[in-house]
Amino acid sequence: MTNDEKILIGSHISLKAPDYFLAGAEQAASFNESSFMFYTGAPQNNRRLPTSIMKIKEGTSFCKEHGMDLSTIVVHAPYIINLSNSKNPDVYELGKRFLGSELTRVKDFGLSLLVLHPGSTLGASPEEGIETCASAINEVLDSDNGGVTICLESMAGKGNELGRSLEEISEIVSRIKKQDRIGVCLDTCHLNDAGYDVSDIDSLVKKFDSLIGLDKLKVIHLNDSKNVMGSGKDRHENIGYGTIGFETLSRWAHEKRFSSIPKILETPMVGEKYPYKKEIEMLVSGKYVDGWREKL
Ligand SMILES: [Zn+2]
Numbered sequence: 001m002t003n004d005e006k007i008l009i010g011s012h013i014s015l016k017a018p019d020y021f022l023a024g025a026e027q028a029a030s031f032n033e034s035s036f037m038f039y040t041g042a043p044q045n046n047r048r049l050p051t052s053i054m055k056i057k058e059g060t061s062f063c064k065e066h067g068m069d070l071s072t073i074v075v076h077a078p079y080i081i082n083l084s085n086s087k088n089p090d091v092y093e094l095g096k097r098f099l100g101s102e103l104t105r106v107k108d109f110g111l112s113l114l115v116l117h118p119g120s121t122l123g124a125s126p127e128e129g130i131e132t133c134a135s136a137i138n139e140v141l142d143s144d145n146g147g148v149t150i151c152l153e154s155m156a157g158k159g160n161e162l163g164r165s166l167e168e169i170s171e172i173v174s175r176i177k178k179q180d181r182i183g184v185c186l187d188t189c190h191l192n193d194a195g196y197d198v199s200d201i202d203s204l205v206k207k208f209d210s211l212i213g214l215d216k217l218k219v220i221h222l223n224d225s226k227n228v229m230g231s232g233k234d235r236h237e238n239i240g241y242g243t244i245g246f247e248t249l250s251r252w253a254h255e256k257r258f259s260s261i262p263k264i265l266e267t268p269m270v271g272e273k274y275p276y277k278k279e280i281e282m283l284v285s286g287k288y289v290d291g292w293r294e295k296l
Contacts, residue, residue: 007253007284008072009222010036011265011276021059021109029066031277035262037074037115040105044079046098051108060110072262074219075106077116083136084119084129084162092136095119099140099150107146113262115151115185115219118163118172129162134175141178151218153185156193156234164194164232170211183218188252189237190221192244195230199248201255220263222252222283238267238293239279246288253283270296
């Protein structure tokens with residue numbers, strides 16, 4: 001980064017064979033990222049390769065040499081973990097087991113942040129979902145002393161998704177016994193789609209602080225949105241091409257109160273090309289290039 005102000009920013013990266021964590025860190029560095037996020041396996045299934053083959057030692061050295069602070073690198077839990085439903089006990093039990101093993105895997109990488117979607121209530125009331133989700137997290141944390149923080153992500157509110165409001169997130173967080181093990185991930189696209197005005201950072205921060213406490217904000221997903229505020233949709237868009245727009249997203253990137261929080265892009269690929277290097281360059285410099293996607 002050429003600015004004197006160092007911005008903690010990165011993107012979603014896939015760990016690919018044969019170099020996995022090392023390859024991920026190299027790719028992040030090639031996009032000028034100071035942090036990044038990855039899944040330890042496919043997001044939609046529970047097959048996982050042993051972490052022992054994932055070049056963790058080599059990746060860790062690479063991160064250190066390139067000024068990436070391991071405490072800001074994020075793992076995303078797979079979507080199949082659904083802890084908010086009491087209707088399907090098999091899914092619930094699998095979710096708890098899987099969350100427990102993901103916590104161990106994050107620890108294997110020497111990392112400390114795991115983003116988790118609260119899940120879907122499958123039609124139960126939000127109150128029931130909140131109880132179910134919190135008790136599952138408490139149960140998993142009861143038998144885990146690894147120190148990894150579970151960061152509950154705010155959701156857009158599709159279908160029966162739990163966590164569409166800061167109030168719902170706050171209700172889950174407040175029920176967690178090990179308070180030092182629970183945090184929150186805010187996604188600008190999800191907030192917008194859930195009906196929050198993300199251009200008003202002050203109001204959002206104030207609301208978050210009074211409901212949850214700003215110290216609980218651990219990760220930000222920085223995405224534009226394909227849909228209008230309150231659409232309840234959840235479709236990410238490239239920076240500057242959506243309804244949130246570059247100016248607002250650039251303010252999120254530079255916001256002083258978020259300076260120690262990793263800001264992770266999960267924007268769509270542009271054909272076969274990665275958008276992240278260009279998006280990060282624009283967000284860091286604060287200068288938008290009209291039509292950048294067409295010129296990529
Ligand atoms: Zn997510």
